[in-house]
Amino acid sequence: MKAGSNLERILTEGKFAVTAELGPPKSADAEVIRKKADLLKGKVDAVNITDNQTAIVRMSSIGAAKLALDKGIEPIMQMVCRDRNRIAMQSDILGAYALGIRNMLCLTGDHQKFGNHPTAKNVFDLDSMQLLDMVKRMRDNKTFMCGDEIRNSKKAPVVEPKLFIGAAENPFAHPYEFRAIRLAKKVKAGADFIQTQCIFDLPRFKEWMKEVVDMGLHEKVFILAGLMPIKSPKTLEYMKKNVAGMSIPDALVERMKGASDPKEEGVKFVVELIQEVKQIEGIRGVHIMAVEWEEVVPTIVERAGLLPRP
Amino acid sequence: MIVGERKPLSEIQEMLKGYKKVMVLGCRTCVAVCMAGGDKEVELLGSLLRIAATKDGSRLEVVEDAVERQCDREYIEPIREKVAACDAVLSMACGCGVQFMAELYADKPVLPAINTNFIGVTESTGVWTERCGQCGNCVLHLTGGICPIARCSKSLLNGPCGGSQNGKCEISPDVDCGWQLIYNRMKQLGQLEKLAEVIPAKDWTTSRDGGPRKIVREDVKI
Known part of the structure; x- marks a missing residue:
C-alpha cells in the first residue's frame, strides 16, 4: 500500500471499486458538503471533490474534502494545473495530507474561458503529466520538486505526503491514436489509478480499452470507467453541442427523447x-x-448490484 | 515579427485630450509589415485625427513622421528637433518602440497608438497568427517545429488535453489544437515515438518569470 486509503485497499484487493463526484458549492456553505456526504456515505468507496470545475469559483477542493472526511466519507482531492504554480501545489498537497486526505486526482483543468472569470490569467506552470510526476516524487523520493527533502529542518523527521495518485484520461478526445499512448505517459509519470471521461460511446471506449490492454497498461494502473447519468435529452444535446472532447451517439439522444x-x-x-x-x-x-x-x-449503485460496499 | 493592432480611435482621442500639437510617429519594421503602424497607417491615423478634431471643434495640429525602427537609438536620435516642437508623441510602434522613445525623450509624453499582441507570421493577406511564446528555451526540436507554449491554449508540454476535438481547441472552433498539429507533424516525420516520452517540467527562469530579460554579447559590445 502506497497511501493506505480505502480506495487503494479496495482496488489492491481486486474488488470492483465505485467512486462518485461530490461538487463543492458556489458559496461558503459547509452544509451542502455535509448533506451530499450523507447521501453518498456507504454507497461509494470514495468521492471526487472537484477543483473549481469548468473554471467556476467554488469552495476549495481541500476545504470541501476535509468537510467530507469529517462526515466519514473518503475524499479524492482533485487538483488542476490552471490555477496554481508548483509552489502553491506542493504547499496545498502538504496541507491536504496533514488534514487526512489520502487520494488525489491530477488534472489539466478546463480553460478559464468557460468559467465565471474569463478575464483571469491562467497558470499552467506544470501540465497534468508533470503534476503526477511531482506528487509521485514527493511520496516515493520524499523530496520536493526542487530536490529538497520534505522535512522542516535537518534534525526534523521527513514527513512526506503519501497519496494514492490518480489521473483522468479521455478516450473520446482527439487524436484517437494518441489516447492510449497518453495513458501510458500518465502511468509512467506516476498514476496509480485512472478515471475516464464519461462514456456515452461504448464502441469507442471498447476500442480504446483494447489498445490499453494490448499495451499491458491495465496491469500497471487501476482503470475506473467514467459514467454520467443524464436527466434530460436537452442536457445531452447541450453537451453534444458545447462540450469539447465528448462523443455522444445520436441513438442515445433519440433514446432519451423517446423516453416517457x-x-x-x-x-x-x-x-x-x-x-x-x-x-x-x-x-x-x-x-x-x-x-x-x-x-x-x-x-x-443499488440497481447495478454494487451494494454493500466492501 | 512583432504583430500589433491599432487602438480604437476613441481611445487615442481620449489620450490626446489637452495636447495641441502631436506627432504621429510610425515605425517601418514589424508594425509596418503587419499594417498597423507603418507610413500608410500614420497617414491614415493623422487624417482621422484631423477630421475628428475639426468635427468636435478642438484645435489639434498633427505632424506625421516615421522612422526605420523605434527600437534603435540611431533612428530615433535624428528626429530630436521635430519631437521638441510637439506637445506629445503618438507612437505607432510596438511597446518597445514606445518605451525607447519615452526613454530618449524623457520630458515628452510618448503615447501608444498600437496594442502589441504577439510574435507571429503573416498567414495570408490580412491574417496574422501567433507562433512564439518567447520562453527563452526553445523546444521546437521535440515537438515537430510547432510550439506547444504559444499554440496550445494551456501551454501543455505533454498534450493534447481532453478538450481536443476534430483538430480544434476547446476554447473555440476557430482555434487549432496545437497538439493535434504537433501529432500530425510528428507522424509525418515518422517520429511519433518521441511523443511517448514525458517532457519534464519547464524551467521558466528564461521566460518572463525570471524577471526582465537582458542579453549582453561581450564579443560585439562596444
Whole structure:
C-alpha cells in the first residue's frame, strides 16, 4: 500500500471499486458538503471533490474534502494545473495530507474561458503529466520538486505526503491514436489509478480499452470507467453541442427523447452501462459523475448490484 | 515579427485630450509589415485625427513622421528637433518602440497608438497568427517545429488535453489544437515515438518569470 486509503485497499484487493463526484458549492456553505456526504456515505468507496470545475469559483477542493472526511466519507482531492504554480501545489498537497486526505486526482483543468472569470490569467506552470510526476516524487523520493527533502529542518523527521495518485484520461478526445499512448505517459509519470471521461460511446471506449490492454497498461494502473447519468435529452444535446472532447451517439439522444420518464431512462442507461463495462478486460471499477444530481447515485449503485460496499 | 493592432480611435482621442500639437510617429519594421503602424497607417491615423478634431471643434495640429525602427537609438536620435516642437508623441510602434522613445525623450509624453499582441507570421493577406511564446528555451526540436507554449491554449508540454476535438481547441472552433498539429507533424516525420516520452517540467527562469530579460554579447559590445 502506497497511501493506505480505502480506495487503494479496495482496488489492491481486486474488488470492483465505485467512486462518485461530490461538487463543492458556489458559496461558503459547509452544509451542502455535509448533506451530499450523507447521501453518498456507504454507497461509494470514495468521492471526487472537484477543483473549481469548468473554471467556476467554488469552495476549495481541500476545504470541501476535509468537510467530507469529517462526515466519514473518503475524499479524492482533485487538483488542476490552471490555477496554481508548483509552489502553491506542493504547499496545498502538504496541507491536504496533514488534514487526512489520502487520494488525489491530477488534472489539466478546463480553460478559464468557460468559467465565471474569463478575464483571469491562467497558470499552467506544470501540465497534468508533470503534476503526477511531482506528487509521485514527493511520496516515493520524499523530496520536493526542487530536490529538497520534505522535512522542516535537518534534525526534523521527513514527513512526506503519501497519496494514492490518480489521473483522468479521455478516450473520446482527439487524436484517437494518441489516447492510449497518453495513458501510458500518465502511468509512467506516476498514476496509480485512472478515471475516464464519461462514456456515452461504448464502441469507442471498447476500442480504446483494447489498445490499453494490448499495451499491458491495465496491469500497471487501476482503470475506473467514467459514467454520467443524464436527466434530460436537452442536457445531452447541450453537451453534444458545447462540450469539447465528448462523443455522444445520436441513438442515445433519440433514446432519451423517446423516453416517457427521461430521468429514469438516464438511470437505466448508466445501470446497463455498468454491466457492460464490468465485462471489459482491465476495468476495475466505475466512477459516477452525477453533476449536481448526487442523490441519484445510491439508486444507481443499488440497481447495478454494487451494494454493500466492501 | 512583432504583430500589433491599432487602438480604437476613441481611445487615442481620449489620450490626446489637452495636447495641441502631436506627432504621429510610425515605425517601418514589424508594425509596418503587419499594417498597423507603418507610413500608410500614420497617414491614415493623422487624417482621422484631423477630421475628428475639426468635427468636435478642438484645435489639434498633427505632424506625421516615421522612422526605420523605434527600437534603435540611431533612428530615433535624428528626429530630436521635430519631437521638441510637439506637445506629445503618438507612437505607432510596438511597446518597445514606445518605451525607447519615452526613454530618449524623457520630458515628452510618448503615447501608444498600437496594442502589441504577439510574435507571429503573416498567414495570408490580412491574417496574422501567433507562433512564439518567447520562453527563452526553445523546444521546437521535440515537438515537430510547432510550439506547444504559444499554440496550445494551456501551454501543455505533454498534450493534447481532453478538450481536443476534430483538430480544434476547446476554447473555440476557430482555434487549432496545437497538439493535434504537433501529432500530425510528428507522424509525418515518422517520429511519433518521441511523443511517448514525458517532457519534464519547464524551467521558466528564461521566460518572463525570471524577471526582465537582458542579453549582453561581450564579443560585439562596444
